[in-house]
Amino acid sequence: MRLAPPTSLVPHVAAAATALLAATAAAAATPASPTAATVHTLPNGLTVVIEEQHRTDQVALFLRYGVGSRDEGVGEHGCAHLFEHLMFEGSANVPTNMFDTWLTAGGGDNNAYTSEDETVYHMTFPSGALDLALFLESDRMGFLDAGLDAANLANQQKVVLQERRQGYAEPHGRDSDVVSRVLYPEGHPYHVPVIGTVADVEGFSLDGVLDFWQRHYRPRNAVLVLVGNVDTDAALASVTRWFADVPDPGPAVARVDGPTPPAVPADALVIDEVDDRSVTLAWRTVPLGHPDEPALDVLSYVLDNGRGTRLADALYYKHPLASAFGVWSGMSAIDGTFQVDVTSAGPPLPRLVKVIDATLARVVRKPPSQEEVDRARKALLAGIEDTLETPEGRAGLLLYCHDTYGDPNCLGPELARYEAVTPADVARVAGTWLAPEARVTLSVVADGDGGSLPGAAPVELP
Ligand SMILES: [Zn+2]
Secondary structure (H helix, E strand, O other): OEEOOOOOOOOOOOOHHHHHHHHHHHHHOOOOOOOOOEEEEOOOOOEEEEEEOOOOOEEEEEEEEOOOHHHOOOOOOOHHHHHHHHOOOOEOOEOOOHHHHHHHHOOOEEEEEEOOOOEEEEEEEEHHHHHHHHHHHHHHHHHHHHOOOHHHHHHHHHHHHHHHHHHHHOOOOOHHHHHHHHHOOOOOOOOOOOOOOHHHHHHOOHHHHHHHHHHHOOHHHEEEEEEEOOOHHHHHHHHHHHHOOOOOOOOOOOOOOOOOOOOOOEEEEEEOOOOOOEEEEEEEOOOOOOOOHHHHHHHHHHHOOOOOOHHHHHHHHOOOOEEEEEEEEEEOOOOEEEEEEEEEOOOOHHHHHHHHHHHHHHHHHOOOOHHHHHHHHHHHHHOOOOHHHOHHHHHHHHHHHHHHHOOOOOHHHHHHHHHOOOHHHHHHHHHHHOOHHHOEEEEEEOOOOOOOOOOOEEOOOO
């Protein structure tokens, strides 16, 4: 199971939501787009989104629960992610470990991810396995408590703690969580890592996690998306057959939204087992759906998209200062991050930061050319087209559209948002959101390396 968001230091590994945003625009331009998705609501409150795509026999099922690490209270940090594990431990009619076994036997596979905002369980399977898939998902939505026991819980607590230990022990394994911890200070719903704290994960009890499950894993807090070789009416009848008896305890508890405390500029330090030195510059930006989102995405490609783009030339093609770098703009439901990651080819980190500052200042002073913006927009959209050819790519898109705009068919308006970005917009968002005095930095160096930013201080993860 993987945790969102993705790791840094990989150019343009955008957060899933950002990729989907771009995806929306690409798909709208494709004449062979499938027919519009339809939205249905079962009497118990479950939202169902269905889109027929008959190109192959595959079907993608995405089940999104509106619960992420931001919904965890005192003593609950890590609980949403823990459920990613517990949901495979058995439910009333599915013995422990049989979820995967049965789905695999039906020709399907599955995975899940947890972020600050949501937990998504997803699978793909041949169309003949639709009822099997719906049975498996409905059983754990409605009747997980009948299958979960203290031994399963204790086992998965150990698995999660091991996952955390191993992840943080990898070179650069702590970077992303450290940046978030500083960028989203105490009191911000994104402050605690999705994987949780050691104390909380160790302290979970069966009663406590079942209480968490009852509050959040209910039909009115879930969206089920089906894309692929299905007939809408028949698929809806199957969904109704399997989910109709899932009890409706009413709406989920209200979610934590905001207002959020502002970032406090700071220089963080991670001493790591690395044989080079790297620096991350990160800024708080805007949430998903904000008017400045497309221009920030385009800006990331104006800065870094091969030879002839601003930071790529300044750090690599014209001046060999970096051995690797990436620029990333990612938005979540209640906040966003713009991030520059650079691995030094040798120079101390302050020198790299000076180059980045100067490059950004030039973009603010004089907007990029129309040609630069067109090239960036094209690159932004091109990488996503393939994704949308698959049922799972489209299912992720529909989910994104539904969550962000309340309408799974947001392709057209999204395309228009990206088409409307001008060079002046790009300069404006750089000036508005990426001020040097508003940023957080992270130096990652080996023990004894004197090349970090002056004053950088170690940050502990709980
Ligand atoms: Zn996990």
